[in-house]
Amino acid sequence: MPQHKPQKKIPMRQCVGCQTSRPKKELVRVVRGPDGTISIDTTGKKPGRGAYLCPDPACLAKAQKKKALERSFEQPVPAGVYQQLADQLAAVQKEGTDAQS
Numbered sequence: 001m002p003q004h005k006p007q008k009k010i011p012m013r014q015c016v017g018c019q020t021s022r023p024k025k026e027l028v029r030v031v032r033g034p035d036g037t038i039s040i041d042t043t044g045k046k047p048g049r050g051a052y053l054c055p056d057p058a059c060l061a062k063a064q065k066k067k068a069l070e071r072s073f074e075q076p077v078p079a080g081v082y083q084q085l086a087d088q089l090a091a092v093q094k095e096g097t098d099a100q101s
């Protein structure tokens with residue numbers, strides 16, 4: 001009997017902006033904390049309800065247009081939160097670029 005190696009399962013998540021499924025670690029987790037605060041979870045360990053986005057401001061823009069985060073979090077997302085997320089996504093992107101050099 002050939003031994004089947006257990007396939008390492010990569011957890012996949014769908015970007016709420018472009019609807020593409022990607023490995024979880026390639027996506028940015030947006031989390032609504034127990035207090036209703038929405039922020040980017042760079043550690044993946046924040047408590048609360050999560051939604052996933054590509055580290056791409058274009059996906060955030062799509063999500064905003066479709067109100068995808070509102071749907072995921074079942075609450076209104078103020079424009080200021082989107083602005084913060086856009087800033088943080090830009091910072092995440094910058095970090096990624098720095099890490100490669």
Ligand SMILES: [Zn+2]
Binds near residue numbers: 016
């Ligand atoms: Zn995306």
